[in-house]
Amino acid sequence: MDLTLYDPFEKMQFSDTNCFLCGTNITPEHRTPVFGEWLQQKYKLPDKELLMLDKSVTTYQELTIPCCDHCHAHYVLPLEAEVAEAASKGLEGLQALDQQRMFQWIGKMYYGMLVTELIKEANPLMTPAYPVSEDPKMLGKFSSFFMVLQSMRVPMVFSDFLPCSIFYAEVAPLEDEQPFEYQDELSTMTFSIKLGSAAVTCVLLDNGIIKRALGRLQHLAQGQQLHPIQLAEFKARIYYAAYLFSIIPEYFIRQVKPGDDHLVLDTLIDDVTQDVFNPWETLAYAHMLEEMLKPWGIREQEILQAPQQPLSFLLDAENRFKPMERYVR
Known part of the structure; x- marks a missing residue:
């Protein structure tokens, strides 16, 4: 089992030709929706608009991120299916869902928005007042977050x-x-x-x-x-x-x-x-x-x-x- 983590922040490897989760080289048509298809269909979201930091407008349907077929089939779709099943039971179902899976689901959507903004910053409609890619402290924070988000792909115990x-x-x-x-x-x-x-x-x-x-x-x-x-x-x-x-x-x-067959992560907080x-x-x-x-x-x-x-x-x-x-x- 490959327990190697991927670090896109080391070389700022944010493009339409690298899988967001594992970094594999892909073609631009290999994508996965930031907001799961079940979510879009259930709440009639596909054509609803979203405003990005560079003032460009996209829709939920258009909001996708680069993802290889393997990660899409083995990690993204099973996660979305688990949450869809939990959500069908309302708040009680979501609360009963494993907390690490809820973290991964929310983290995937958050990171999808972040990756979209980072890709857009390479060729923005309007330059954001505070470009994400120009803040070293924030990039370090995002890098730490991505390490733990990879628990979607690499078996990980916190x-x-x-x-x-x-x-x-x-x-x-x-x-x-x-x-x-x-x-x-x-x-x-x-x-x-x-x-x-x-x-x-x-x-x-x-x-x-x-x-x-x-x-x-x-x-x-x-x-x-x-x-x-x-x-x-x-x-x-x-x-x-x-x-x-x-x-x-x-x-x-x-x-x-x-x-x-899994990684164990410890944490340290400077308080x-x-x-x-x-x-x-x-x-x-x-x-x-x-x-x-x-x-x-x-x-x-x-x-x-x-x-x-x-x-x-x-x-x-x-x-x-x-x-x-x-x-x-």
Whole structure:
């Protein structure tokens, strides 16, 4: 069994002629969809548009990444089939899915968006304000992420950690008009997706630290049906925590011995010489919440009417869960 990892970041090997997962030379027509075909069909996504960082527009159907036939057949399709089966059972099915498989599925979509942006930066429609390929720190972070994402292809055991935080929430049907939603933030490596009433938000490459830090938030949401505006706040709190997260975990492969059929990865986090989180800033959080609340037209001034206690649809004045059936302006 080949336990060799592929590192496209070493030579910035991002093109339409290298498989995204193993690096094999391929022809440009060898592709796999970033968002699985089952997902596109179920939620009628193929012709819906997506705006990229260089201001070009693509559709879900057109959003594909280079992938060799072997990786497509042996790794991508089985993963998509597993998630499709879990998603057919709603939130309960997704929560029951092996967490490493959920990490791989979300990671594949996130990385697909990242690879698409990196390929586009070679010939952009408009040069992005902050090109991903010109930030050494971010490239190092993406390289570490890709190492653990290769658990899709190379059997890999994470020793006492999962390289991400995964949050689940259920959405109440009464005023839910969006059967599918997707958001990501490349720099903080945060990704959220809503499949019917089931919402999943994931912070990649934090080793579960943010989930532990926001444990009370997940506990409050557990067993509740969130109004869509409450889900928006739920995500804003997670996205802002990812924005404050200030360290990059390191991963180390244990020595491979003859006969080994998988890799074992250990991790190290430098929480001695630097803080794990940057200080909370109410104004910065308000900006994040305002962005998430755009569909309701709620602006920063309203969010910060009481600066010491920003507007919340999730929590009451005693920080208890606030049940909500309808949003009334």
